[in-house]
Amino acid sequence: MLEEPPILRIRRGFPRPTAAQIEAFRGVPTGFVCDAMNGAGSLDTAIAPIGAATTSGPVVGTAVVADNGPAEILATMAALSLVQEGDILLSAVHGYQGTSACGDLILGMMKNNGVTAFVTDGPMRDVEGIEEVGLPAWCTGLNPNSPYSKGPGAVGDAAVIGGQRVASGDIIVADRSGVVVIPHAKINETIKALEAVKAAEAAFEAKVKGGAKTFFDLDAMVAEGKAIWID
Template identity: 90%
Template structure:
């Protein structure tokens, strides 16, 4: 007879970004990060800021993925034993909306571990407590139903969260506009591209503040054959 598999698998030693790599994204808006990755990288729009995340600036940290599954919280609970200060814990519940993925007490434990934030593709509960804890969090809304902790669950590996495959060791940048994932293998390339994005944004912002009223030069586009007047 086959033995029952373990209900919990934990990967403790995954590649982590360096402190310098994380620092390169501090204070950077999520829109800039997406532009540096060819306009992509954001999690689904349904994952929105709640509590302190609605007023805080950009938050950045190393992703630690808790693959819970629908209506489960075992992986999130176990992840609290391996996280490091400054990490961002991601709870994957496969987008399940029928139960809470986290409440204020576990969020409080995350704050006690000096995490930078929490992200889930499910709802949370205990909004008053969430606001009191003050740890930035992103979720799909509110639902007071309780999750289970029966497993199976995996910590420290990867999972699909909000339409993106996120691996532990990726960098997360999150603000009031949403949550962006920088894959570990693309961190340095994104940092390099970010400098060009910042320069372009600064130049365009100066034009707008200087009175610019239009983005396109339509007359030039017509002259080049890229556009045509139809009336």
């Protein structure tokens, strides 16, 4: 007879980014990070800021993934025993919208553990309490229905959240524009590309502030045969 499997799988030994790698993304807007990864890396636009995240600047931290599954919260609860100060806890509920993925009390426990932010592909509840806790969070909306804590669930591994595979040990950068995942294996190359992005953005910003109004000289493009007037 097949034995009942454990209701929780917990991976503690995932590779973590260094403090210097985390610091390289401190204060960097999500748009810059996406540009450094060839224009990609953001979670689905349905995952939006709530509470303190609507007014705070960019946050950055190490991803700790709690793969709960639909209508579940067991893995998120267990992750509270695994997170370290500065981590960002991500709850995967496989996009399920029928119950909340987290409320203000668990969010408060995350803050007590030094967690930097919370991200989920499901709704949250207790919006007044979320605002009072003051921990930046990103979710798909609000739903007061209660989740279950029966499992199964997994902590410290990987899950698909908002259309992106997120693994524990990746770097997360989040701001009012969205949430971006930097895979652990691509951290250093993204940091290197980010320097060029910052320089290009600064140069372009200077042009705009200097009065620039257009991208192209259309007359020159017509003369070169790259464009044609049709009127």
